[in-house]
Amino acid sequence: MIKRPLFLLDCDLSEDQVERQYPTLWRYLLSGIAQGISNGYLCRHRARWYAQDKRAPAPFLCTYMGRPSNGHTTNPFRFILNLSRAVAPNVYLNIYPNRMLAAALMEKPDLKRAIWESLQGITVDRLIDEGxxxxxxxxxLEPNELGNLPVTDVFDWHHEFLAMTPRQEALF
Structure with missing residues (x-):
């Protein structure tokens, strides 16, 4: 038996609606405001501080913190191929394809694995130097630092795709 069950609140109603229609939930939200939860970094950057992010699952993820286990020989960052419909928490860098790459992935789903394999091929030194x-x-490694990596290093393998891409830097 779970001693203290926990729940995930996901409410898209406005505070006014919650106050009118769900007084118990409204009291709960007021306790979160009193504790300063609504002023936390993630909460204060949401349209409704108590609502969960609504986003699609990212096809690629990257760990953004890590320690190499053997000096510079082991990569402290890992790229993950997300084959599920799970939305990753903010402890990962979520990598979404731009519109053109998303269209290419819809047309050729096998590209997803090839892109992931190419991401795996980014050298340890390149990643460490950027972070x-x-x-x-x-x-x-911050998102903008990951974005600074030259796309041509990742996409050399697919000349057909590069030929239809006007700006290589805009793939992600």
């Missing part, structure tokens, strides 16, 4: 390192050898 930053903290005390104790913890490496971090």
């Amino acid at each position: 930053r390192v903290y005390g104790g050898g913890l490496y971090k």
Whole structure:
């Protein structure tokens, strides 16, 4: 038996609607406001601080923090091919294809695995050079730093796709 069950609140109603229609939920939200939860970084950047993100599952994920286990020989970052419909939490960098690449993936689903394999081929040094390192050898890669990696390193394998892409930098 679960001693203290936890629940995920996902409510798209406005505060006014919640207050009028669901007074118990409204009191719960007020306790979150009183505790400062609504002012937390993620909550204050949402349209409704108590609502969950509505986004599609990212086909590719990247860990954004890690330690190489053997100096520079082991990559502190991992690329993950998301074959599920699961939405990853914000502990991963979610990589979404742009419109042109999404269309290509719809037409040729096998490209997804090929792209993931190419992402796996980005060298440890390239990833580490683009990111930053903290005390104790913890490496971090921000979304814009991942976006700074030259796309041609990743997509050399698919000349047909590159030929139909006007700006290689805009693939992701």
